[in-house]
Amino acid sequence: MVQTRSQKLxxxxxxxxxxxxxxxxxxxxxxxKDIAKLLGVAKPSVTGALKLLAKxxxxxxxxxxxxxxxxxxxxxxxxxxxxxxxxxxxxxNILGVDAKVAQEAACKAEHAxxxxxxxxxxxxxxxxxxxxxxxxxxxxEFKQFRKGKRQGGSxxxxxxxxx
Amino acid sequence: MVQTRSQKLxxxxxxxxxxxxxxxxxxxxxxxKDIAKLLGVAKPSVTGALKLLAKxxxxxxxxxxxxxxxxxxxxxxxxxxxxxxxxxxxxxNILGVDAKVAQEAACKAEHAxxxxxxxxxxxxxxxxxxxxxxxxxxxxEFKQFRKGKRQGGSxxxxxxxxx
DNA sequence: TTGACAAGTTAAGCAATCCTAACTATATTA
DNA sequence: TAATATAGTTAGGATTGCTTAACTTGTCAA
Numbered sequence: 001m002v003q004t005r006s007q008k009l010x011x012x013x014x015x016x017x018x019x020x021x022x023x024x025x026x027x028x029x030x031x032x033k034d035i036a037k038l039l040g041v042a043k044p045s046v047t048g049a050l051k052l053l054a055k056x057x058x059x060x061x062x063x064x065x066x067x068x069x070x071x072x073x074x075x076x077x078x079x080x081x082x083x084x085x086x087x088x089x090x091x092x093n094i095l096g097v098d099a100k101v102a103q104e105a106a107c108k109a110e111h112a113x114x115x116x117x118x119x120x121x122x123x124x125x126x127x128x129x130x131x132x133x134x135x136x137x138x139x140x141e142f143k144q145f146r147k148g149k150r151q152g153g154s155x156x157x158x159x160x161x162x163x
Numbered sequence: 164m165v166q167t168r169s170q171k172l173x174x175x176x177x178x179x180x181x182x183x184x185x186x187x188x189x190x191x192x193x194x195x196k197d198i199a200k201l202l203g204v205a206k207p208s209v210t211g212a213l214k215l216l217a218k219x220x221x222x223x224x225x226x227x228x229x230x231x232x233x234x235x236x237x238x239x240x241x242x243x244x245x246x247x248x249x250x251x252x253x254x255x256n257i258l259g260v261d262a263k264v265a266q267e268a269a270c271k272a273e274h275a276x277x278x279x280x281x282x283x284x285x286x287x288x289x290x291x292x293x294x295x296x297x298x299x300x301x302x303x304e305f306k307q308f309r310k311g312k313r314q315g316g317s318x319x320x321x322x323x324x325x326x
Numbered sequence: 327t328t329g330a331c332a333a334g335t336t337a338a339g340c341a342a343t344c345c346t347a348a349c350t351a352t353a354t355t356a
Numbered sequence: 357t358a359a360t361a362t363a364g365t366t367a368g369g370a371t372t373g374c375t376t377a378a379c380t381t382g383t384c385a386a
Contacts, residue, residue, distance in 0.1 A: 012372080033332085043333080044334085044335070044376085046334085047334065047335055047336085064335080064381055095284065097283060101277070101280070108274075112268065112275050113272060117254060117260060120259065120260060121258065124305055142290050149286065173342075173343090194363080196362085196363060206363080206364065207344085207366080207367095208343070208344060210365055211344090226351085226365070227351055
C-alpha cells in the first residue's frame with residue numbers, strides 16, 4: 001500500500017531525496033554507494049533511508065536493485081531542489097558568497113526556510129538581477145561597498161581613499 | 164573543572180542558551196518553567212539541557228536554584244542572538260516578511276548559516292538601509308515590484324496598470 | 327563456470343533529544 | 357509553623373539517525 005504523501009519529511013530524508021534526484025539525472029537511477037558518498041554517511045544509513053522513502057511512496061526500492069524516484073518522489077525532490085537553488089542563487093548573485101560556501105549553506109538553510117521566505121527571496125533575487133540589467137546594479141554596488149569597508153573606508157559612495 | 168569552550172553547541176543547546184539569554188534580561192536569572200514554555204518543551208527537557216550547558220561551563224546550575232549564564236555563556240548566547248537578529252532584520256526590512264514569520268524562520272536559519280553568510284547579510288541589510296536614506300530605496304522598490312507582480316503586471320518600472 | 331571483489335543488507339548498538347509519570351524541594355499562605 | 361500548590365528533578369522509555377562488523381548478493385574476468 002503505497003501512501004502518496006504521508007507527512008512532512010525530516011531534514012535528513014529530504015537530503016536523501018535530493019541526493020537521489022541530483023544523482024539520477026538523465027539515467028534516472030541512483031546507486032546506494034553514490035548517495036552515501038554524496039551525503040557523507042555510511043552505506044547502511046542509505047539502506048535505512050531508502051526503506052523509509054519507499055514506505056512513503058517516494059522511491060522505488062528493491063533490495064540490491066537500482067533506486068529510482070516515483071512520480072511524487074520526483075515532485076517532492078524538485079521542490080526541495082528548487083528551494084536549494086533559490087537560496088544558493090541569492091547567496092552567490094546578491095551577497096557575492098563563494099559558490100562552494102553558498103552550496104553548503106544552502107544545503108542547511110533549505111530545511112529552515114518556509115514558502116513565505118522562499119517566495120520573497122526568489123522575487124528579490126529576480127528583482128535585483130533585472131534592475132541590474134537596467135542600470136543600477138545593486139549587487140555590484142554592494143560589492144564595492146564591501147570592498148570599501150574592508151579598506152577601512154566609511155563613505156562607500158566616493159571612490160577616492162577614505163577621509 | 165569547568166571547561167570553558169568545549170565544542171560547537173548543537174542547534175538544540177543553542178536554542179536553550181538563547182532562551183535563557185532572552186528571558187534573563189535585566190534580572191539576569193531565568194526560570195526553568197519559562198524556558199520550557201518559550202521553547203515549547205516539557206520541563207524535564209530543560210533540566211537535561213541545563214545540566215549539559217553547566218558541564219560546558221555556559222550556565223550556573225544548581226538543582227532547584229535559579230539559572231544564570233556564566234561569562235562565556237553570555238558571550239556565546241550573544242553570538243547566537245546576534246545571528247538571529249541579523250537574519251530577522253533582513254527578512255523584515257529587506258524582504259518585507261511579516262515579523263512573526265520572520266521571527267520563527269530566523270530561529271531555524273540561525274543554526275544553518277555560518278559566519279561568511281552572516282557577515283555579508285549584515286553588510287547587505289546595512290547597505291540597503293543606508294542607500295535607502297540617500298534616495299534609492301531598494302526595499303521599497305522591491306515592495307512595489309511584488310505588488311505589481313501580484314496584480315499580474317510584468318513591467319514594474321511603470322506605475323500605470325499593465326499594458 | 328567459478329571465484330573474487332564490490333555493492334548492498336542485516337544486526338546490534340550508541341547518542342541526542344524528546345516525552346510521561348512519579349517523586350522531591352521550595353515557597354506561600356492560612 | 358504547617359499544609360499545600362508550584363517548580364523542578366529523576367526514572368524510564370520512544371524516536372531518529374547514525375555507526376561498525378559481519379553477512380549476502382550480484383557481476384565480471386579468468
